[in-house]
Amino acid sequence: MTEIVFLQDMLILLTLALANAWLFSRLKQSPIIGYLAAGMLVGPYGFHLIRGLHEVEVLAEIGVILLLFTIGLEFPFSRILRLRRLMLIGGVAQMTLSIPLIWAGGRLLGLANGAAWALGMALALSSTAIVLKLLLERGEMDTGHGRVSLAILLVQDLCVVFFLVLLPFLGEGAGQFSWLAVLNAVGLMGGLSLFVRYLLKPLMRGVLRTRSPELFRLTLLALVLGTAWITSLAGFSLVLGAFLAGLFLAESDYSHQAMADILPFRDTFLALFFVSMGMLVDIRLLAHSWHLVLACFLLLSLLKIGTVSLAALFARCPLRVSLASGLILFQVGEFSFVLLKQASGLGLVDPQPYQLALSVIALSMVVTPLLVPRAPALAATIARLMGHKGAKLEAETLERTANLDGHVIIAGYGLSGRNVGRILREMQIPYLFIELNGESVRTGRKAGEFIVYGDATAPPVLEALGIKRARALVLAINDPGALTRAIRAGRELNPDLYILARTRYRAELDYLRGLGADEVIPDELEASLQLSSYLLRRFGIAEGRIMQHLARLRRAHYSQLRSPQQGASTEVPALSVLEGGQLEYQAVPDDSPCLGRTLAELAFRSSTGAMVLGVLRHERTLYNVSPDLQLEQGDTLILLGSDEEIQRARQLLHGHPL
Numbered sequence: 001m002t003e004i005v006f007l008q009d010m011l012i013l014l015t016l017a018l019a020n021a022w023l024f025s026r027l028k029q030s031p032i033i034g035y036l037a038a039g040m041l042v043g044p045y046g047f048h049l050i051r052g053l054h055e056v057e058v059l060a061e062i063g064v065i066l067l068l069f070t071i072g073l074e075f076p077f078s079r080i081l082r083l084r085r086l087m088l089i090g091g092v093a094q095m096t097l098s099i100p101l102i103w104a105g106g107r108l109l110g111l112a113n114g115a116a117w118a119l120g121m122a123l124a125l126s127s128t129a130i131v132l133k134l135l136l137e138r139g140e141m142d143t144g145h146g147r148v149s150l151a152i153l154l155v156q157d158l159c160v161v162f163f164l165v166l167l168p169f170l171g172e173g174a175g176q177f178s179w180l181a182v183l184n185a186v187g188l189m190g191g192l193s194l195f196v197r198y199l200l201k202p203l204m205r206g207v208l209r210t211r212s213p214e215l216f217r218l219t220l221l222a223l224v225l226g227t228a229w230i231t232s233l234a235g236f237s238l239v240l241g242a243f244l245a246g247l248f249l250a251e252s253d254y255s256h257q258a259m260a261d262i263l264p265f266r267d268t269f270l271a272l273f274f275v276s277m278g279m280l281v282d283i284r285l286l287a288h289s290w291h292l293v294l295a296c297f298l299l300l301s302l303l304k305i306g307t308v309s310l311a312a313l314f315a316r317c318p319l320r321v322s323l324a325s326g327l328i329l330f331q332v333g334e335f336s337f338v339l340l341k342q343a344s345g346l347g348l349v350d351p352q353p354y355q356l357a358l359s360v361i362a363l364s365m366v367v368t369p370l371l372v373p374r375a376p377a378l379a380a381t382i383a384r385l386m387g388h389k390g391a392k393l394e395a396e397t398l399e400r401t402a403n404l405d406g407h408v409i410i411a412g413y414g415l416s417g418r419n420v421g422r423i424l425r426e427m428q429i430p431y432l433f434i435e436l437n438g439e440s441v442r443t444g445r446k447a448g449e450f451i452v453y454g455d456a457t458a459p460p461v462l463e464a465l466g467i468k469r470a471r472a473l474v475l476a477i478n479d480p481g482a483l484t485r486a487i488r489a490g491r492e493l494n495p496d497l498y499i500l501a502r503t504r505y506r507a508e509l510d511y512l513r514g515l516g517a518d519e520v521i522p523d524e525l526e527a528s529l530q531l532s533s534y535l536l537r538r539f540g541i542a543e544g545r546i547m548q549h550l551a552r553l554r555r556a557h558y559s560q561l562r563s564p565q566q567g568a569s570t571e572v573p574a575l576s577v578l579e580g581g582q583l584e585y586q587a588v589p590d591d592s593p594c595l596g597r598t599l600a601e602l603a604f605r606s607s608t609g610a611m612v613l614g615v616l617r618h619e620r621t622l623y624n625v626s627p628d629l630q631l632e633q634g635d636t637l638i639l640l641g642s643d644e645e646i647q648r649a650r651q652l653l654h655g656h657p658l
Contacts (some may be wrong), residue, residue, distance in 0.1 A: 009050045012042060032130055032274050033366050039278020040362070046283055056102035060276035062225075064334065065242040067129055068264055069224045073259050082439065083151040086315050087435030090148060091155025093311035094329075098124035101303055111353060114170035119357060121163045123300060127333035128153045128306075129270065139169020139504055143479035144436045145376060148312045152329060157243070159336045200245075200438050201485030213475040217261045223249075224262070243513045262644075274365075277337055281362045282355045292358045300360060301330045318436060318455050319386070319464075323379035328372050331364035334550055353504035380457065401452075405469045407431055411456035411486060412476035413440040413449075416502055421449065434465060457485035462493055470473060472498040475517075480508075486513055487623040529553060541611060547583060584646045586617070586653060588635045593655040600627035602652065610641035610649040 002241030020034025036217045042049040050056060080087070082582045097322050106116030131149055132141075200223070207219045249255055286293055295314040305326035312322035340357055343349045349357070371378075407430040412416045417433060424431045430497050433451035435441050442452035456477065467473065473490045475483055483501060490499050503509070506522040515519060529550050536546045566585040588594065593603055599612060615622045615629065616636040622629075639649055 005051055006055055007229070009056065012049055013038075013056065013272060016042065017275060020272070031271070032133075035274035035364055035485075036269055036278040036281075036362055038459050039275040040281050041278075042275075042543070043279030043281070045237065045279075045281065050279065056272065056276050058271060059307060060273035061238060062271035063127075063271070065224060065228045065238055066262060066613055067245040067270055067273075068243040070259060070262060071128065071132065071157075072243045072248075073250045073255050080154065083147060083154070085439070086148055086151035086317075087155050088309045090315040090317070091152045093314045094152050094308050095155065095159055097307040098304060101307070102300070105299070106305075112348075114348045115343075115350070115353065118167060118339070118348045119161075119353070121359065121545075122336040122339040122343070123332050123360075124304075125156045125160070125333040125336050125339075125367060126304070126329040126332050127151060127368065128157055129273075129334050130331065130368050131328060131372065134369060138373065138480070139652035140376075140479060140481075143477075144317065144321035144484065145328060145379075145479075147437070148315070148317055148321060148325040149328050152308060152311065152325070156333070157335070160339070162340060162378050163339055167339070167346060167348070170346075170348055186250070200248060203247075203642055208254065213261075216257070220258055221265070234395045242444075254296075273334070275336065275364075278362060280337065282359050285355050286359050289356070293356065293363060296356065297363045300332070301364065304330045313492055316438060320376075320379050320383040320455060320457070321436065323382050324376045327375035327379055330371070331368045333360040336361055370422070376479070377485075377533070380481070380485060385424050387471055401432070401466045402462060403431060405464045406471045407466065408472045408474060409434060409456075409462070409465055410469060410474045410476060411435075412446050413437070413451060414476060414478070416477035420476065432465065435463070455482075457482050457489055457490045460495060462489055467493050467497065470494065470497060472500060475501040477502075479520055480504075484512070487512060487515045487517050488503070508538055514562075515537070583613075584639045586637050586639055586646075586650055587635065588631055588633070588653055590633055591655075592631070592653050594631050595633055596630060598628050599625070604649070604652070608641070608648040608652055609645035610639045612637055613640050614638040 017031075017035060020038055021031040024031040024034045044050075085538040099117075102120035103116045103121050106119050134417065135146050135149065142574050164254065204219070207216055219403070223245055227241035227245040228238040229241070231244075232238050244379050248306060249258060265636075269583070305323075307326075308323045308329045309326035312325045313319070317325070340349065344351075344354050345442070349535065366410050394444070408420075408424055410420055410431055410433050413433050413435040417435075421431055423435065431450070433444055433449055434454050434456050435444065435451055436453070436455060438453060441451055441453045454465075454467065456462065460489060467490060473486075475486050477483055477486070480503075483503065487499055487501060490497055499519075501512055501517045501520045502523065503512060503520055504523050509520045509522060532553075533550060534545050536549070599605070605611060612625050612629075613623070615625055617632065617634065621638075637649075639646055647658070
């Protein structure tokens, strides 16, 4: 009978999860809101439809374990090292500011010292699960506010471990603390780290040799749950071990396959986690004391927005990015439930403040998906109202930009921006970079680039960079919100400016052009064309035909999104010289009978019908080839002709039929 009750509970929860995921996806909102609301309705404080609360909590814990494992997979040590400055300054500052302020508020409300510290540690945390999910969905992980949010969240997640260790000191059981237990925990953690670091790769390599997907998935689940179990034996949280396993596995060659295999399990159990969190909230308290819950929620949200923004400013982030990070991390996180539950079990927090804190956490999670998508735009508005003019430029920079005319401003020093700069440098066209990432600015200056630390969305900064005298603005940035604001600012400051923007998706072309961009290059389209070109080369298709097909596809895709008023597309058309023929690069074989002879002696054009457009020789391209050109070893001919003509030319160079 127990099994049937549990099956009934699971069926109810999964049905609700499915219904809410569909409903809120249709409403273009995060399904997390629906999961929390469903938990409130079916839980012990709602209609009490779920009887096996303990079993649901266990399954929900698995969801958090898998979540932390995937977070570890997505953020290897190399990526964390890139965030070390933001973590050490911004993350530590946020926790240092938030916890004492929340403690002081708890003491003013009459809470005991231990309860106030416990609430401070719990409520200072933000939601890793919700924030990262929303940022990943919106493609904002590599933006300025995305990096700041990630750095602070990583510090918070690491602090959870220390908080769980500190909680017993605040309760009556503090005197039972044993240093032997601490040494035992350190030993277990050290052994786990050594195993994951040095023995995991040979183990996974042996599993992969079996070529069994089922065995790989089973090994993966055993690894995640096993490390979580070992860390619980060490006295730490279950999720720490899963995070460490993902962190070390991220450096391996099979991290992507591990992510693909674990995602279905993670999403399923994570839905149960959010439903179970909603089940803990007392709806009666919300109904009777809604004004108190709302007041506490507003005060706590303002406090966290302020502390996160100040912490980001301490890390020398611009005001707009700092405010956006504060608005994103205003909520309380899922690990707060874990800490509060532990504190309640130790007798630190009484039932009434415990339920009040749960209600505030649930309310903050419900509001998060509504606020996070609007955070960058809201932060920009607040920064503008506060009179923020963007990052101030140095006097030396102003002197250098004062003499620029007809130059190109490149926003973003990522791979795309660097490649554009390299081509402009080779063509001797003046340019400069503007970048908000301080580390990228230092790297660019070491490389000898003219790079300015500033906000490309701030009109005063763009004016200081001479945008009214500039010829073009290239936007190679990852932040969709900043991209739209930069286009608007650039167009308002210089109506004649050529604005070239990069975006991720083809669906955004119309919108960005409507804002004022002259051309928008979607990553997904160009990536698909590159994939096609490599594939065609693999099948031996001539280079000229590949160029024709790619040009035709580009022209078709971009012309579909261009209104008649915009005129003809500036995309590269199919070269007229290729019409009716194909371009081919043909290397002269080392044993070719043609070596040492001129094109005239070979009667190359009359005997084959193919035209020699140029010769690649010693890493140089020779154009306007004369009939007196003598073929040398290592030459590559650039040929133009039909399939039959190209084939005859190849046979002539090889000296035999092919």
